[in-house]
Amino acid sequence: LGYNYNITNLITNENFYLPSNGEALTHNLVLFFLLIVGLMYSCKKDLTTTTPLDDATQTAAIKEAKAWFEANASINKQATQATQAINAINDRKWSEGVSLDWNKPLVYNKNKITLVEMPLVNSSVVFAINHANANGITQQNNYTTTSFIVQKDSAGVFRGWFMVLIADTSYVNGNFAKLKLNTYKSHDKDFSGRLMYYNPKGEFLAGWRYEKGSITKTLSVATQSLPGNQPKQQVNSQQQVNLVMTCFTYPFTTSTATCVTVSSTQTDCTYTSTTSYITECFQTSDGGGGGGGGGAGGGGTPGNDFPQPPVPNPCPPVAVASVGGQHINLTPGGGGGGGGGTNPCTPVPPKDIKNEVKDPCLNKMVGAVINKDVTTVVNELIQNVFGGSAKVNITYSDALTLNTGQLGFTPPPASLDANGNLTITVYLNKAELPNASQEFISTVIIHESLHAYLTTTGSLGQLQHNTIASTFASQMALDLRQMFPGLTVNDASNLAWGGLQSTPDFQNNIGSDMTKLGNFDATQAAYSSGTKGAKCN
Amino acid sequence: MKSFIKIIMAVTISYCFSTKAFAQTINPNELINPTTETGLLRKILNDIYYTYYSPMYMVNKTPVFTMLKVDLTQNGKIADISFSDNTNEGFASAYLGNKDIAVFKSTIEKYAQQKSFSNTSILIPISYQPNSPSKGGVFSYDNIQYFTKFKGQTISAPMTILPMVIISVLSKNEM
Numbered sequence: 001l002g003y004n005y006n007i008t009n010l011i012t013n014e015n016f017y018l019p020s021n022g023e024a025l026t027h028n029l030v031l032f033f034l035l036i037v038g039l040m041y042s043c044k045k046d047l048t049t050t051t052p053l054d055d056a057t058q059t060a061a062i063k064e065a066k067a068w069f070e071a072n073a074s075i076n077k078q079a080t081q082a083t084q085a086i087n088a089i090n091d092r093k094w095s096e097g098v099s100l101d102w103n104k105p106l107v108y109n110k111n112k113i114t115l116v117e118m119p120l121v122n123s124s125v126v127f128a129i130n131h132a133n134a135n136g137i138t139q140q141n142n143y144t145t146t147s148f149i150v151q152k153d154s155a156g157v158f159r160g161w162f163m164v165l166i167a168d169t170s171y172v173n174g175n176f177a178k179l180k181l182n183t184y185k186s187h188d189k190d191f192s193g194r195l196m197y198y199n200p201k202g203e204f205l206a207g208w209r210y211e212k213g214s215i216t217k218t219l220s221v222a223t224q225s226l227p228g229n230q231p232k233q234q235v236n237s238q239q240q241v242n243l244v245m246t247c248f249t250y251p252f253t254t255s256t257a258t259c260v261t262v263s264s265t266q267t268d269c270t271y272t273s274t275t276s277y278i279t280e281c282f283q284t285s286d287g288g289g290g291g292g293g294g295g296a297g298g299g300g301t302p303g304n305d306f307p308q309p310p311v312p313n314p315c316p317p318v319a320v321a322s323v324g325g326q327h328i329n330l331t332p333g334g335g336g337g338g339g340g341g342t343n344p345c346t347p348v349p350p351k352d353i354k355n356e357v358k359d360p361c362l363n364k365m366v367g368a369v370i371n372k373d374v375t376t377v378v379n380e381l382i383q384n385v386f387g388g389s390a391k392v393n394i395t396y397s398d399a400l401t402l403n404t405g406q407l408g409f410t411p412p413p414a415s416l417d418a419n420g421n422l423t424i425t426v427y428l429n430k431a432e433l434p435n436a437s438q439e440f441i442s443t444v445i446i447h448e449s450l451h452a453y454l455t456t457t458g459s460l461g462q463l464q465h466n467t468i469a470s471t472f473a474s475q476m477a478l479d480l481r482q483m484f485p486g487l488t489v490n491d492a493s494n495l496a497w498g499g500l501q502s503t504p505d506f507q508n509n510i511g512s513d514m515t516k517l518g519n520f521d522a523t524q525a526a527y528s529s530g531t532k533g534a535k536c537n
Numbered sequence: 538m539k540s541f542i543k544i545i546m547a548v549t550i551s552y553c554f555s556t557k558a559f560a561q562t563i564n565p566n567e568l569i570n571p572t573t574e575t576g577l578l579r580k581i582l583n584d585i586y587y588t589y590y591s592p593m594y595m596v597n598k599t600p601v602f603t604m605l606k607v608d609l610t611q612n613g614k615i616a617d618i619s620f621s622d623n624t625n626e627g628f629a630s631a632y633l634g635n636k637d638i639a640v641f642k643s644t645i646e647k648y649a650q651q652k653s654f655s656n657t658s659i660l661i662p663i664s665y666q667p668n669s670p671s672k673g674g675v676f677s678y679d680n681i682q683y684f685t686k687f688k689g690q691t692i693s694a695p696m697t698i699l700p701m702v703i704i705s706v707l708s709k710n711e712m
Contacts, residue, residue: 391565403592408712411587414637415569422565447712458568458579461586462703499712502669502705511670528710 058107065116065150066102068158100148108185112154117163117184120146143167143193145179161205167193189213353387354395361434361536365441366396369483370449376479378472382449385456393423394452396445398430407433407499408444410451412461424452437533439484443495446476469505473497484534491532494523577648582661582702584641588632589665589704595711601628601665602680606687608658613649615642623683628665654697662701669705 053061100118108115145165152158165182171192172178181188187195187210196207196219207219353370357363368374372383386394402409409427416422426448433441450472454464468476476496481487487495497520500506510516526532571577585605588594604621620629635641645659685692 400592403595405707405709406592406595406711409592411591412583413569416565420565422568444712456568458576460579461583461590462705465705498710499707501707502666507670524710 053107053109057109058105061107061109061114061116061152062102062105064152065105065114065118065158068152069100069148069150069160106183106185114152115184116150117147118150120148143169143172143179145182147184149184160199162198164196164198165193166196167191187213194219352393353382354393357396357398357428357430359398359428359430359434362398362428362430362441365438365536366428366445368438369442369445370396374483376482377475378446378450378479381453385453391421392456393421394449395423395425396428397425398428400427402427402429402431404432408448408451410448410455412455422456424455426452434536435530436536437527437530438536439480439487439491439495439533440498440527440530441536442480442483443476443498443527446479447499450476465500466503466505469497469500469503473500473505487533490519491523491527494520495527498524571644572647574648574651577644577651578699580644581641581648582700584637584644585632585661585663585702586704588635589628589663590706594631595667595706597627597665598667599625600667601625601663602684603628603663603665604684604687605632605661605663606658606692607645607661609646609649609654609656611655613646613653613655615646618642618645619687621684622686622689623680652697656695658692658696660692660696660698662698664701664703666703666705668708671708 100120102118104119106117108117143166145167147163148160149163150158150160163184165179167179167182171190178188182191190212192211192213194207194209197205199205204220208215209217209219355363355366355370357366369376370379370382372387382394386392400409407429410424411427413422413424426445428444428448433444436444447468450468451464454467455461459467473493473496477489477492480492480495481489484492497506497510501511510520523532530536567573567576571580601624603624606617606619606621607615608617610616618633620633632638632641649655649659
């Protein structure tokens with residue numbers, strides 16, 4: 001597997017697909033040919049080195065995988081009540097709605113790496129190209145199968161990801177049993193359809209289009225939606241070489257079902273659907289054998305193996321939020337991950353959320369509060385708005401000198417950048433904030449992030465505090481307690497109301513009550529001076 | 538009852554947080570260069586708000602309650618733009634001398650065209666409130682008297698009053 005990862009790293013490296021001149025292209029084509037030969041050899045070698053496991057070893061592997069999955073799933077569920085309620089209504093994490101069939105595992109062993117594959121019970125997660133296809137989520141005869149793969153590598157590190165197969169109707173041709181011929185280890189020689197990998201958060205990792213057993217296209221997440229549900233063709237103008245990539249973008253509906261058995265013959269299900277957009281690209285000139293597979297190992301080799309998932313995150317699944325949260329890095333990564341630094345396990349923020357704060361204390365706090373692995377509601381809001389869109393970006397900075405008493409400032413941008421994107425900068429007061437407690441600094445970061453979010457909604461600057469007070473203050477308090485479990489309910493609430501003293505909600509809830517106001521002032525003074533809470537420095 | 542409140546909160550927040558759908562509807566250009574009546578009015582008011590809600594101006598601790606008047610020609614072009622006579626020069630020049638004043642004026646004219654304003658004045662009350670939430674008596678009689686006068690003349694119809702801009706700044710821990 002390690003060999004495969006290395007080879008495909010080279011294949012999928014941007015430098016290969018995007019050479020700057022013809023010489024580089026020629027060089028890379030030669031390299032590509034050599035790598036394909038090497039890849040084919042390595043795949044063949046891998047098949048031969050797959051070793052059968054005895055029953056006891058298989059049982060032990062399944063037991064370990066189950067323990068890991070359940071431990072991480074339960075941690076994932078340790079969200080606030082509000083979070084759970086929101087997720088139930090809107091955007092639930094997959095791992096909260098997923099049931100694996102541990103009675104039907106497949107266990108593989110390759111080069112000291114153990115892989116356990118389990119199908120999902122009742123297809124509780126399903127993918128479809130349109131909403132109509134998602135309606136058959138619990139039907140036996142649908143064209144989608146989903147399984148979850150748990151990998152334990154030679155170092156004992158566990159990772160997990162989903163494998164989703166959407167078969168073509170022409171491939172199934174009424175014989176739905178054919179889907180069972182396709183597992184993580186191998187696929188039917190005539191398989192036609194799509195193969196996609198998702199991390200446990202439901203984030204797309206990689207995907208391929210198969211036709212009669214061979215990869216013909218690579219799949220990626222579209223950068224923007226398309227009007228209507230009609231597939232649209234586009235030519236990728238960003239390719240700087242003559243290899244014209246023709247792309248089609250489709251809306252993909254991801255649905256989860258929560259089912260209740262009413263009787264032996266009736267099951268009531270509640271469906272939750274979200275739509276994302278997937279782009280399929282293939283090379284329309286120079287042939288080239290159809291895309292080469294991508295991911296971190298398989299490549300476009302028609303044959304038995306499905307492509308391996310993208311390169312795992314080198315970081316082991318350990319707590320990533322250093323401020324007391326019990327957050328586990330459950331994802332297998334998203335391809336690559338850092339590199340070049342002294343600590344490859346430092347979380348790498350998404351490109352659209354930049355932490356350019358120079359002060360080490362404030363930098364650390366921004367990284368701890370605004371982090372794709374943190375499950376607070378406000379953080380997820382920021383991640384969804386800024387982390388998943390190239391159109392709106394957020395940058396945290398301490399470059400601007402703020403007045404004494406002004407802890408943060410989030411002005412609306414005056415113009416768009418050269419690419420037509422909106423970048424909002426959050427400024428933090430580097431002279432005052434580092435002396436405050438972590439709890440207080442986190443509050444300021446969340447508060448300013450909400451200003452950034454509200455700016456993207458077109459909210460008037462003068463009304464943003466009113467909105468934060470009326471809509472977000474309670475949730476901020478819950479988020480703070482999630483990050484700092486030792487924080488009392490009252491202190492969390494008093495911190496969350498900070499900066500909102502001029503709003504009607506504050507005046508009605510706190511300002512009009514001398515006792516509450518006294519407690520508020522005392523809390524603000526204690527945490528802002530660092531005499532209470534965890535010191536930042 | 539508590540459960541009901543929780544459900545209402547969850548529905549409200551989830552509506553606000555339905556960001557996947559929202560993220561697809563963000564139009565950065567409309568935020569920066571609005572074309573709709575609502576967007577233009579938002580920009581006019583935000584331009585005023587952030588002129589004063591900025592580190593550069595917020596060092597000023599003097600409360601200000603003033604009126605910005607924009608006189609429009611028959612074609613909806615700006616004939617004159619001024620603050621009421623009770624306005625201190627620093628406050629007026631922060632806006633009128635702003636490097637983006639041309640953009641401010643352009644936005645107002647676009648808004649006037651959309652609203653088909655002509656031969657009228659637009660009035661925008663502005664309140665700058667440092668040391669918030671303290672609301673001690675800060676305005677003298679003269680100050681209020683001159684609130685409705687511009688260049689010594691009392692304002693007269695026709696006129697349109699836009700929403701008031703309130704810039705509230707806390708004395709400490711502003712964010």
